[in-house]
Amino acid sequence: MVTGQVSKIVVVDVDGPVAQFHDLHLPKTLTSATGGGGRHYLYHCEDKVRSRGKMVDGIDLKAEGGFIILPPSLHKSGRHYKWIRKSSPTLITPDMLPIQTD
Numbered sequence: 793m794v795t796g797q798v799s800k801i802v803v804v805d806v807d808g809p810v811a812q813f814h815d816l817h818l819p820k821t822l823t824s825a826t827g828g829g830g831r832h833y834l835y836h837c838e839d840k841v842r843s844r845g846k847m848v849d850g851i852d853l854k855a856e857g858g859f860i861i862l863p864p865s866l867h868k869s870g871r872h873y874k875w876i877r878k879s880s881p882t883l884i885t886p887d888m889l890p891i892q893t894d
Contacts, residue, residue: 793859793860793861793862794858795854796841796843796857796858800836801834801836802855803833803834803854803855803860804835804847804853805826805831805853805854806830806831806850807828807829807852813831813833816848816889816890818833818888819882820882821834821879822878822879822881823875823876823877824862824873824875825874826867827861827866827867827869828867828871831876832854834881835882836881836882836883836884837885838883839885839886841853841855841886842856843855843858847889848890863875
């Protein structure tokens with residue numbers, strides 16, 4: 793899935809402990825478990841936001857110019873991506889993210 797202005801989706805990509813995500817105090821949203829053991833939190837965002845590596849340790853932002861793999865795709869680990877919280881992506885604004893906007 794393409795992220796950014798085309799889809800109006802930004803994704804908080806957590807590769808580390810989920811506790812780090814909760815420290816960001818973002819609202820609950822559509823969430824998938826990645827095949828590599830992380831999580832993708834998908835948000836609806838109307839504004840242009842640039843992708844950022846390392847928002848904080850273990851957490852990247854997939855936005856303009858980015859993409860993610862969606863369930864039920866198969867990861868090279870042999871595990872499938874899967875939905876763990878099914879909902880519509882929650883609306884957020886760039887000022888809710890711990891980043892600088894364009």
